[in-house]
Amino acid sequence: MIFKRDIVETHPGVERPRAGTPLILALGLALSVALGGAAWTQAVEEPPAAADSMAVEAAPAPPATLAPAAAKDPWRRFNRGSYAFNGFLDRALIRPITRAYMKITPSPVRRGLGRVVDNLREPSTVLNASLQGHPRRAVQAGVRFAINSTVGVLGVFDVASRVGLDRSRADFGQTLGRYGVGTGPYLYLPLVGPLNVRDGLGQVVDALTDPISLATGGLGSDFGAGRLGVTALDYRSSADATLAAVAEEATDPYATIQSAYLQNRESVVREATGAVEVLPDFEAAPDTPAPAETVALAANNVSEPIY
Template sequence: MTSRAPTPFVAVVALSLISGGCATVPGQDRLAARDPLEKFNRGVWGVNQAADKVVIKPVTKVYRAVAPKPVRSGVSNFFSNVSEPWSFVNNLLQGKPKRAMQNFGRFLVNTTIGVGGLFDVASKKGIDPAPEDFGQTLARWGVNGGPYLVLPLLGPSTLRDGVGSAVAWGADPVNVGIREADVPNKAALGYRGAYVIDARSQLIDSGADAFLKSSLDPYATARSAYLQRRRSAIMDQENALDAGPPDEEEPMGESAAMPADGNLTEPTPAANGSEVGAPPVAEGAAPAAGPAPTADPAPAPTEPPK
C-alpha cells in the first residue's frame, strides 16, 4: 500500500483486503496481543463505520452510477501514477535502486504515453509496480511497528505507520506540489476526496465490502488483513498469504533489513560451501562442476535441507 498522505480508513481497509485476497488467518488471540488499545480502537472503528455509512458510501454509489467503468479505471490509474514519486524516494531510502528505477520508469511512461497517468501503459511494457511508503522505510531501518491503532477517519494503522503517514503528509512530492503551487483549499480537498471515493469504489469492486460485512467480527477481520498486508509489503511480497500470519511482529533482523532485490548484499557461503539463497541440492545429486579435489575423500554424510 502506497502512502501519499494519511489515508482515510476505507482506503486502508480496501487496499488491505484487495491486496491480501480478503484472507483471514488463525491465531486471533496472539494477534490481539498487538492490539493493547483494542477498546479505544473499537470505539474509533465504530465512528469510522458510521461516517462511511452516512457520507462516504452514499457518495461512492453516486460516483459509480454516473461514471462508467473505463472512467473509474482511469481515475484509479491516475492516483496510482501520482504515488510513484513518493515510492521512488522511499525505495532510494531503503537502498533499492532497481525498484526506484521501476518507479521512475512507470511515472515517465504513464505520465507521457499514458496521458497523465490515466492509462497504465507501463505495466503493458513490463515495468511492474514497486510501491513503497515511509512506514515500510522505517521498518527496513529497524523501527518496531508498535501497537495497532485505528485512527479517526484515517483508519487501521500502527504507531510506526502513523509516523510514516505524518512524514508523507509533509514530504510527499504531490503534497509539496499542492502547497508550493498554492492550490486553493477547495481544489486540494476535492483531490483528496476523489482519492477516498476511488479507494471506496475499489473496495466494492473487489467484493471485500461484502466479505467484511459478512464477517462475524469485521473489526478483527480488518485488523488481521491490515497487519498481514503490511507484513507482506515490508517483505516485498506480492501476495499477503506468502508473508505468513500477522500475529508476530514483522521480522526486524537480517531478513527485513535486507532489500528484496539484493542491491545491498552479496551471497554468503553456507556451511556446505554453497551460496545462501541458491537452490538446495537434492540428496545424492551430482555436485556442480568445479575444481577437482586433490584427493578422493570419503563421502561425507549429508542431511536433507531443513
C-alpha cells in the same frame, strides 16, 4: 488510505482551500473513514509490491523484528469505539456517496482515475525505494512516472506496465520496517482507519515529503484538494464489494480488518528486505465482489487478541 491502496495523505496545518473545493475536501476527509476497508482489500486481493523487472537485487538478511510478533492491541476499547464511529459515518454518508459515484461513472473512467492516483504516488516510491537501498526500483518507478505521465496521458493509461515496467510501491513506514523499526501498538483512529504507530509516523512523513504535493502547494491548492477527493473516491469504491462481504460474513469485522491490515503490512516490510517471494502486482478485475470464501477464511484465521 492507503488504504488495495494506502491511507489518504493529510498535511496538518495547511491553509484552507479556496472556494469551490469544500465538497471535495469533505468527501476526502469522510471517505478516509473507509480506508481501513481499502487496506483490507489490499491484504486479501493483492500480493506485496511488484518485483523490479530491471534486475534482481541482492536481498539483505531480514532483521530480527520481522519475526511474527505477539498481538499488540492495548487500546482495544478506544480502537473498537473508533471503528464503530467510522462505520456509522460510512453507512450514513460515505457509502451512499460512493455508490452514487459508482452508478454515474462508467467503470473505464473509474479505472482510469485509479491509475492516475497510482501514477501520482510514483515519485514517493522513488524516494522511499532509494532510502531502502533499492536504486533500481527507484529508477524503474521514475521511468514509469515519466512514461505514464506523457504517453499514458497523465497516468490514465498504464503504458509502462505494457512494456514490462511493473509497478512497485514503497512508503516510509515500509522504509522504517526495512531497517528494523518495530510496529508499536495497533491503532484504529476516527476518520483515518487502521494503523500501527510505525506506519502512522510513516504516513505523516510521506505526506510532508510527497514530491507531487510539495510541487503543487499541498492540500491548500485546488490541485491538492482535487487529488484528495479523487483518491478518496477511488479508494472507497475499490473497497466497496470487499467491505460489504466483510460486514455480511465476518464474525468480527473489526478483528478481520485488523488481521488483514497487519498481515499485509508485515508482508510489505518483509518484501522490502527480500524475506519473501515477490509476486506481480495484478490489478483486481473491476466491479468483481470479493470471494465470500476468501473473506470467511480470513475471518476464521483471526484469534484474539489481534495486535
